[in-house]
Amino acid sequence: MESPGGNNRMRELAAKLRINQTLPDSELKEVLSETEQEALEVLYEHARQQCQLHYGKKIYARGLIEFTNYCRNNCYYCGIRRGNQNVQRYRLSKEEIFSCVQEGYALGFRTFVLQGGEDLGFSAKDIGEIICRIKQSCPGCAVTLSFGEWEREVYQYWYDCGADRYLLRHETADEEHYRILHPEEMSLLKRKECLAQLKEIGYQTGAGFMVGSPGQTLDTLIADLRYLQQLQPHMAGIGPFIPQKDTPFAKEASGTLVMTLKLLAVVRLMLPKVLLPATTALGTIHPQGREMGILAGANVVMPNLSPVSVRKQYQLYDHKISTGEESAQGRQLLEKRVHSIGYELCMCRGDSKM
Ligand code: SAM
Numbered sequence: 001m002e003s004p005g006g007n008n009r010m011r012e013l014a015a016k017l018r019i020n021q022t023l024p025d026s027e028l029k030e031v032l033s034e035t036e037q038e039a040l041e042v043l044y045e046h047a048r049q050q051c052q053l054h055y056g057k058k059i060y061a062r063g064l065i066e067f068t069n070y071c072r073n074n075c076y077y078c079g080i081r082r083g084n085q086n087v088q089r090y091r092l093s094k095e096e097i098f099s100c101v102q103e104g105y106a107l108g109f110r111t112f113v114l115q116g117g118e119d120l121g122f123s124a125k126d127i128g129e130i131i132c133r134i135k136q137s138c139p140g141c142a143v144t145l146s147f148g149e150w151e152r153e154v155y156q157y158w159y160d161c162g163a164d165r166y167l168l169r170h171e172t173a174d175e176e177h178y179r180i181l182h183p184e185e186m187s188l189l190k191r192k193e194c195l196a197q198l199k200e201i202g203y204q205t206g207a208g209f210m211v212g213s214p215g216q217t218l219d220t221l222i223a224d225l226r227y228l229q230q231l232q233p234h235m236a237g238i239g240p241f242i243p244q245k246d247t248p249f250a251k252e253a254s255g256t257l258v259m260t261l262k263l264l265a266v267v268r269l270m271l272p273k274v275l276l277p278a279t280t281a282l283g284t285i286h287p288q289g290r291e292m293g294i295l296a297g298a299n300v301v302m303p304n305l306s307p308v309s310v311r312k313q314y315q316l317y318d319h320k321i322s323t324g325e326e327s328a329q330g331r332q333l334l335e336k337r338v339h340s341i342g343y344e345l346c347m348c349r350g351d352s353k354m
Pocket of ligand 1: 077116
């Protein structure tokens, strides 16, 4: 149904957000509460245009290597939490990690994202050696780590070994909401300290959050947006929460496609040059989720380079997609999808323009 009044209001709010890179809380809530498709199209179009201004029609591809599903943490939402007895645990050897990287390099990837649970089976030195080897043998590539919370000295050491970027979603910027999602032994303050340290050290730093996680409200989302504004990260990982059957949140609902798209668009308009992935989780809740994410302002995709034999074991949430175009080997399929919406897949390093 057409609602020209609603479109006009969204035109006003989206334009104001684009120009000022911020809105008062009440207007942000209005944007996030919008349900009318035509009004939402207005928002997405602004976000798309803003993204194209800085990144053209290039979508950066990153090769994702999920190198361990051991984790010392027990986050209530996560399928590889320490307390999940039903996960078959795996840890790739340095050789296995390196052969994934070589395969990716041959496929054209120039950014590798090493992601894992906080696995004490790897020493800081082990990770340092992996980084050095990748940087030495794959000229021109970038290494991104997504490996959780460690001491500042460890982050510095990995940076000195050549790591370029670090992804550490803050998950929620609201203390009470943080407590709903995490056990007592974890702390939001520590998470934020880690993010501040990563930025200070010089990493291209990524924060972010799940959309629709249990206990999330418009107020906690506003807190997330304000935190991103304050941190000014180079990257923001924003994807839907999806329940995993062996976690305390097994019976909770997934985050919705529309709320995720609205948040991608709002974050693009608040942080115009941010690197914003159209996540695997978005592709899991809707077959065209990632294309829609791109059309709402996202500009990164992260196909999976992990060995096929372990992909099912990195089950952060149920029904996670891991073959087809989300696998790095399915690059041509992914390229086709990206072309179908008028964009091109870029295998370059794809640094942030910040
Ligand atoms: N251990 C590292 C860390 O804490 O950043 C990286 C691995 S962790 C599994 C990567 C991300 O997966 C988390 O930041 C979280 O947002 C996401 N994740 C975990 N469980 C999820 C779920 N049920 N639905 C959607 N995303 C989830």
